Amino acid sequence: MTMMERAAEEPQVTYKRVLLKISGEALMGDQGYGLHPPTVARIAQEVKSVHDLGVEICMVIGGGNIFRGLAGSAQGMERTTADYMGMLATVMNALAMQSALEALDIHTRVISAIPMDQVCEPYIRRRAVRHLEKARVVIFAAGTGNPYFTTDTAATLRANEMTCQAIFKGTKVDGVYDKDPKKHADAKRYDVVSYDEVLQKHLGVMDASAIALARDNNLPIIVFSLDEPGGFRGILAGRGTYTLVKG
Template sequence: MGGEYELNFSCMLKPYKRVLLKLSGEALMGNLGYGIDPGVVEGIAGEIAEVVALGVQVAVVVGGGNIFRGVKASASGMDRATADYIGMIATVMNSLTLQDSLERNGVQTRVQTAIAMQEVAEPYIRRRAIRHLEKGRVVIFGAGSGNPFFTTDTTAALRAAEIDAEVIFKATKVDGVYDADPQLNPNAKRYQSLTYGHVLAQDLRVMDSTAIALCKENNIPILVFDLTVRGNIRRAVIGESIGTLVGGFCEVS
């Protein structure tokens, strides 16, 4: 498991100072079939608050699949661009919900959106976002990239590059990247580390191919880990060996 695709995982383990956390909309849904589970959001907010207390700068990109999926609606006959814009609005709903929970945990938070919604959020301005982070505020990026046909995975890669994040934390419901679906194949093996090339060549679906290409071009590692395990965000930040690390400086040939 690895060979030419393996990385020197140990050389990447370090405490991070500025991270981008990518949350799927489904992560906020918990065990519900739809919508937002307040208890789950509160738990995530509490973990982010613990990380902020360590002095780590945290940005967040949230998906909207718990409320609306543009691709699925498009497949049912809706205009794709319209469907994607509705999905972007869904991400803002999730962003505001997370902001409320973070601020109840004592964390100053700003929501910035790629679509103007000045009554509820700031417009996305790169320099302002960085300044918020430097002041210890969590910045949540809503409304995706503001463009249809691009996923929130791609948005996460784009925003991470723009704010000079050291890593993207891809928080999921599994404990890393496997060579097969672990729910269908009990013999599936989890990768400890991967190159960007392997992810693309094997279509491992860590993030979409555009996001992976952006991360590769800007040398932004991606750490995939299980969000449902309490304390994993903190473990990731302080450099514990969890999940699967994609990319970085230490690829071996």
């Protein structure tokens, strides 16, 4: 195969730098708690397939599979302490994903908003941008480093700081619906929905702070199914089923 033919076979990607946001629960597989290594490895393979297209990728992973600050607070734990525990859970998930990506020969950096130099790098914006420019996958951990902010808000903040062209929100369903498709057979999926409509109808894409921050900076959010093999790569190549949230 000639170089020209090989280039013709490669799909033309829509975005050159993106942030992938997934929940901690996405790493559980069919378990009720913790990490499921085969599931982590499968998601890492999805990331690699996009990285192989030359797309610069950063990630934010939630911590709900290990500890959720809001749930701890609801059970009587002091909210700030509970939120910091949740942030530490995201570091554990980030390290697990880093290990899975490096097993695929993808250079990866975990960058934490809470300094813990023995296990990951502290957050320095210019350094993080440089990692992306060097084709390293960057995983942002510990949220924003502040209590009362979710990893959704952290994802939107980091995506803006890294000048990402879009946020990809990997979920259990293939987009945003007007009601829960697992409970309602007549649920309708949106192809495109506005930030304001997401907020007004409480569509549950991300929390209100994250949506408002994306809207204020005109940052599109693409909601897709992380369970669909090749879905992440397909959307970047202009295929697949998803919902686009934009202005």
